[in-house]
Amino acid sequence: MSDPAAAVRPSLSADTYRHRRERFLAAIGEGVAVLPAGPELLKSRDTEIPYRQGSDFHYLTGFPEPGAVAVLTPHDAEHRLTLFVRPRDPEREVWNGARAGVEGARERFGADAAYPIEQLDEHLKKLLEPADAVWFSLTGLAGDLEMRVLRLVAGFRGTRPRAGKGPVDVRDPGSVLDAMRLVKEPEEIALMRTAADLAARGHLAVMRAGRPGVGEWELQALLDHTYRSAGAECGTAFPAIVGSGANATTLHYHANSRRIEEGDLVLVDSGAEVGMYCSDITRTFPASGRFSAPQRRVYDIVRASLDAAIGAIHPGAPFSGVHEAARRVLVQGMVDLGLLTGEVDALIESEAFKRFYMHQTSHWLGMDVHDVGMYRDSAGESVDLQPGMVLTVEPGLYIPADADDVPEELRGIGIRLEDDVLVTVDGNEILTRGVPLDADEVERICLGE
Ligand code: GLY
Ligand code: MN
Numbered sequence: 398m399s400d401p402a403a404a405v406r407p408s409l410s411a412d413t414y415r416h417r418r419e420r421f422l423a424a425i426g427e428g429v430a431v432l433p434a435g436p437e438l439l440k441s442r443d444t445e446i447p448y449r450q451g452s453d454f455h456y457l458t459g460f461p462e463p464g465a466v467a468v469l470t471p472h473d474a475e476h477r478l479t480l481f482v483r484p485r486d487p488e489r490e491v492w493n494g495a496r497a498g499v500e501g502a503r504e505r506f507g508a509d510a511a512y513p514i515e516q517l518d519e520h521l522k523k524l525l526e527p528a529d530a531v532w533f534s535l536t537g538l539a540g541d542l543e544m545r546v547l548r549l550v551a552g553f554r555g556t557r558p559r560a561g562k563g564p565v566d567v568r569d570p571g572s573v574l575d576a577m578r579l580v581k582e583p584e585e586i587a588l589m590r591t592a593a594d595l596a597a598r599g600h601l602a603v604m605r606a607g608r609p610g611v612g613e614w615e616l617q618a619l620l621d622h623t624y625r626s627a628g629a630e631c632g633t634a635f636p637a638i639v640g641s642g643a644n645a646t647t648l649h650y651h652a653n654s655r656r657i658e659e660g661d662l663v664l665v666d667s668g669a670e671v672g673m674y675c676s677d678i679t680r681t682f683p684a685s686g687r688f689s690a691p692q693r694r695v696y697d698i699v700r701a702s703l704d705a706a707i708g709a710i711h712p713g714a715p716f717s718g719v720h721e722a723a724r725r726v727l728v729q730g731m732v733d734l735g736l737l738t739g740e741v742d743a744l745i746e747s748e749a750f751k752r753f754y755m756h757q758t759s760h761w762l763g764m765d766v767h768d769v770g771m772y773r774d775s776a777g778e779s780v781d782l783q784p785g786m787v788l789t790v791e792p793g794l795y796i797p798a799d800a801d802d803v804p805e806e807l808r809g810i811g812i813r814l815e816d817d818v819l820v821t822v823d824g825n826e827i828l829t830r831g832v833p834l835d836a837d838e839v840e841r842i843c844l845g846e
C-alpha cells in the first residue's frame with residue numbers, strides 16, 4: 398500500500414525553490430537565515446482556522462506543513478537548507494493526516510539535512526556560529542522561537558569579544574525576499590492567471606444571481622462555492638466584501654448581512670487563491686438589472702478612471718503615476734457631478750477629494766493579497782514598474798448616505814472597480830477581463846441576456 402506521506406509534495410518544481418534559495422543565499426552573504434513556517438491560528442478554543450503556509454516559507458521551501466523551521470546557511474556548500482519538521486507520528490497522523498517527516502523533507506523538499514523540530518535548539522547554535530548576522534523576521538508571530546533566536550544572539554554578543562566570531566546582528570529577510578517576490582516568475586504568473594480567471598467566474602455568477610431579495614451573504618457563499626469547487630488548491634483569497642445599497646460606501650464592509658433591495662447597486666470585492674497565489678477583483682452592478690441615470694454617471698467616471706490608471710502602467714513608469722492618473726479623472730468627475738467645486742489641481746492639492754475617494758489606487762498582488770514590496774525607495778521616490786510586477790488598479794467613488802450637501806440622487810452611491818494588471822515587456826496585460834466592465838455589458842449579464 399502506498400505511503401500517504403508521499404502525497405505531501407511541493408506545488409512547484411524542486412528546481413524552482415532551489416533557484417530561489419540560491420538567489421536569497423547569495424544576497425545574505427555571510428549571514429544565516431532562520432525562517433519559521435506560518436503560525437497555526439485558533440478560531441476559538443481548540444478549533445483552528447484552516448492552515449495556510451506562510452508566504453515567505455512557502456516561497457523558499459514549498460513545504461506545506463506547520464511546525465517547521467528552515468535554516469539557510471550560505472557558508473556551507475553541502476548544507477544549504479536544513480529543515481526542522483514535525484516527525485512522522487502514526488498516532489497523530491491518524492487524527493490529522495500524513496506528515497512528510499524528516500525523510501520526506503530530505504527526499505521531496507530538497508533539504509540537505511532534516512531533523513525533528515524538537516531538536517532545533519540542539520542544532521541552531523552550531524548552525525548560527527559561523528555567520529555574521531541572523532536573518533530572522535521579527536513579527537511577533539513565531540511564538541517563542543523569536544525569543545530563543547534573540548537569546549542566542551545575545552549569547553553571541555557576550556562571547557564574540559573572545560571567540561572573535563558569532564552573529565550579533567538581526568537582519569530582516571524581507572529586505573531581500575520582498576524584492577524577489579515582487580517580480581513574478583513565469584510559474585507564478587501562470588497561477589495568478591488561473592486565480593484571476595477563477596475570480597472572474599465567481600463575479601459573473603454573482604452578477605447573474607444578485608437581485609432584490611437575495612442576501613449579501615448568499616452572494617458571498619456563491620463566491621466561496623465557485624472558488625472552492627475548482628480544485629483542492631483553490632479557495633478564497635480573503636473574505637468577500639458584498640455591499641448593497643449604502644453598504645457599498647464602507648470600504649471594508651464585511652458583515653454581508655443585508656438583503657438586497659430594488660434599485661440597489663451591489664459592490665462585490667472578492668478574489669480567489671490558487672496554489673497560494675491571489676486575485677482581487679471588484680465589480681459593482683445594478684441589482685435590478687439596469688443602472689439608474691445617476692448610478693450610471695458615477696459608474697462611467699469610475700470606469701474612465703480605471704482606464705486612465707491602467708494606461709499609466711508600463712515598464713519604467715512610476716508606480717505613483719497609476720494613482721495620479723486615476724485620481725485626476727475621479728476629481729474631475731466629482732466636479733462634474735457637483736460633489737466638489739473648484740479647480741481640479743487645487744482640489745488635489747487640498748485633498749478635498751478624500752471625502753469621496755480616500756484610499757490609494759493600487760497595491761502589489763501575489764501570494765499575499767496586499768503583497769510585499771516597496772512602493773517608495775529610501776529617498777521617498779516612487780519605484781518604477783518592471784515587467785513581472787502585478788498590481789491591482791481599484792479606483793472608486795463613495796458618496797456617504799448622510800452627505801446632505803451633495804445632490805440627493807447621488808447620496809449612498811458607492812462604486813469601486815478593480816482589475817489585476819501584469820506589467821509586461823511592452824506595456825501591461827489585464828489579467829481579470831474575464832468579467833466585463835462596460836456598463837451595458839454588465840447590465841446584459843445582470844438581466845441574464
Ligand atoms: N480586497 C481588498 C482590496 O481590494 O485591497
Ligand atoms: Mn479588492
Ligand code: MN
Pocket residue numbers: 677760789791815
Ligand atoms: Mn485590492
